[in-house]
Amino acid sequence: MKQRINYRLTWLAVIAVIITSISVTFAYYSFFEEQVHEDMRVTAKILKDTEYFDTANYQELEEKNTLENVSLRVTLIDVDGTVLYDNVSDAKTMENHKNRPEVKSAFEKGNGDIVRTSDTVGKNNYYYAIKLDNGMVLRISRQVDAVLMVFVKALPLVFIIIVFIIQACVIISHLLAKRLMAPIEKLALNIEEYSDEYIYPELEPFIRTIRKQHADILSAAKARQDFTANVSHELKTPLTAITGYAQLLHNHEMPVEQQDHFATEIEKNSDRLLVLIEDIIRLSELDDADSEEGFEEFDLFALAKDGINALEINAQKKNILLSIEGESTIIRGRQDLIRELIDNLVQNAIRYNSEGGHVWVQVKNVNNRKLLIVKDDGIGIPVDDKERVFERFYRVDKSRSKATGGTGLGLAIVKHIAEIHDARISLDSTLGAGTTFTIEF
Numbered sequence: 001m002k003q004r005i006n007y008r009l010t011w012l013a014v015i016a017v018i019i020t021s022i023s024v025t026f027a028y029y030s031f032f033e034e035q036v037h038e039d040m041r042v043t044a045k046i047l048k049d050t051e052y053f054d055t056a057n058y059q060e061l062e063e064k065n066t067l068e069n070v071s072l073r074v075t076l077i078d079v080d081g082t083v084l085y086d087n088v089s090d091a092k093t094m095e096n097h098k099n100r101p102e103v104k105s106a107f108e109k110g111n112g113d114i115v116r117t118s119d120t121v122g123k124n125n126y127y128y129a130i131k132l133d134n135g136m137v138l139r140i141s142r143q144v145d146a147v148l149m150v151f152v153k154a155l156p157l158v159f160i161i162i163v164f165i166i167q168a169c170v171i172i173s174h175l176l177a178k179r180l181m182a183p184i185e186k187l188a189l190n191i192e193e194y195s196d197e198y199i200y201p202e203l204e205p206f207i208r209t210i211r212k213q214h215a216d217i218l219s220a221a222k223a224r225q226d227f228t229a230n231v232s233h234e235l236k237t238p239l240t241a242i243t244g245y246a247q248l249l250h251n252h253e254m255p256v257e258q259q260d261h262f263a264t265e266i267e268k269n270s271d272r273l274l275v276l277i278e279d280i281i282r283l284s285e286l287d288d289a290d291s292e293e294g295f296e297e298f299d300l301f302a303l304a305k306d307g308i309n310a311l312e313i314n315a316q317k318k319n320i321l322l323s324i325e326g327e328s329t330i331i332r333g334r335q336d337l338i339r340e341l342i343d344n345l346v347q348n349a350i351r352y353n354s355e356g357g358h359v360w361v362q363v364k365n366v367n368n369r370k371l372l373i374v375k376d377d378g379i380g381i382p383v384d385d386k387e388r389v390f391e392r393f394y395r396v397d398k399s400r401s402k403a404t405g406g407t408g409l410g411l412a413i414v415k416h417i418a419e420i421h422d423a424r425i426s427l428d429s430t431l432g433a434g435t436t437f438t439i440e441f
Contacts, residue, residue: 005180009173013165021158033126036144037113040128043072044111044140047130054134056085073141077103077129084136097139102129106137231280231393238269238276245269279409282340286416293334300329300338300372300441301363307342308361314347319356322346326363329370331441333421341417344410345374345437352435353378370441377434386427390415 047053053076076085081098083091097103105112106129113128129139145153245262248254308324315322331338342361349359353376362373381389388394393408418425418439429435 005173005177009176010166010169013169014162017158017162017165021161032144033115036126036142037128040072040113040126040140040142041111044128044130044138047074047138047140048132051133053085053136053138054132071142073143075139075141077137077139079107079135100127100129100139102127103137103139105129106131106139235273235276238273241269242266242273276409279413282409282413286337286413286420294336295332295334297330297332298335298338300331300370301326302328303335303339304342304361304363304372307339308346311343311346311350315350315359318350318353320350320353321358322350322361323358324361324363326361327365329363329365331370331421333441337417337420341414341439342372342374344414348410349374349376349378349435352376372439372441373436375434375436380431380433381427381429381435382431386429389427390425 074085074087075083075097077097078084081096081103083094083097085091086094098107102112102114111128111130113126116125116127117123123143123145125141125143127139127141129137131137245266249259249262304326305324308322312322346359346361353359357377360373360375362371362375364371364373385394390411392412414437415425421441424440426438426440427435428438
């Protein structure tokens with residue numbers, strides 16, 4: 001991270017220097033051009049005002065050539081465009097200048113200027129022409145470096161600046177990166193106790209997310225540890241019973257009635273063990289389930305009605321009346337999981353009900369809220385236990401749950417299935433009066 005910051009800051013500085021150099025060069029050249037134009041205008045005006053070229057002997061000027069070493073090129077043009085004098089070239093060999101843009105403009109308007117690119121690479125010629133009082137045109141010109149040549153000449157200086165800037169950036173970026181990373185490194189060492197005082201405000205949402213994930217991981221680890229301990233305990237009970245009864249069966253002198261009883265207990269505990277293992281495996285599968293895999297639209301009422309018919313025999317064994325009412329309600333989900341959810345809720349309602357009790361199942365569509373309601377008039381749930389009934393292996397009445405074959409995982413499975421379908425589950429219960437579970441899809 002630090003190296004990346006150093007690298008990017010250095011390159012940013014180099015790019016900034018290059019862009020700044022180019023921008024300054026063009027800006028400087030723009031001001032320079034304006035100054036050249038102004039200087040040439042002023043010079044031409046001064047030469048005109050001296051009236052020197054109005055009465056000068058052009059042949060004598062060429063012979064003496066007093067303007068040979070000046071930086072300006074001076075050309076005097078007659079009214080017909082003939083070049084009368086030039087301090088650089090022989091006037092007699094020069095072509096007619098009447099149609100030159102700057103000369104033509106001077107004859108017509110009194111002055112004219114133009115910039116021409118010279119055949120010499122990297123040079124520009126600035127021309128300014130002014131009309132004299134005698135009708136002739138005096139033209140002056142100056143050759144200067146083009147903007148590209150100016151920049152090329154400045155490159156050595158730019159390169160030296162870049163070298164110094166890079167060295168400075170390496171030092172500054174190292175110190176800056178170290179200072180920037182210090183709070184983050186301290187936070188990484190102790191995410192729980194690190195003070196918010198030293199955290200950048202921009203990082204607060206990120207820190208909150210990390211802390212929440214950290215807390216969730218710790219909570220999940222604790223839940224897994226508790227689950228492992230509970231599984232070990234739950235498996236140990238029937239296995240201990242099976243082992244004990246099996247050892248007693250080795251005593252061949254006991255009565256046949258006792259042997260039958262021991263065999264029945266072994267079978268009962270084996271069945272309980274199988275149910276427990278199946279529920280544990282089911283929970284593990286639900287933990288890894290893809291929330292959208294296998295989803296389809298189906299009629300919740302028809303599925304619930306089919307499930308109730310399958311559980312009718314279990315209810316009759318306890319003389320419990322099962323009933324269902326509602327209307328066709330289409331939801332999107334996995335039919336097998338919703339069927340399992342209904343089975344678990346209804347079996348719980350039967351298991352924790354009294355002899356001759358009732359279980360009602362309703363499917364409703366209220367204001368686009370698709371509801372599945374399972375209600376019973378059984379033993380109910382104490383207020384202190386309502387928040388924990390969906391925990392794995394949690395039982396309100398442990399002795400009754402084991403006696404009726406409950407594993408303590410039914411409602412945990414219901415909760416997982418509801419979460420997979422983004423459904424909301426609520427519980428209303430009164431001790432001794434019954435329980436109502438509502439699933440809102």
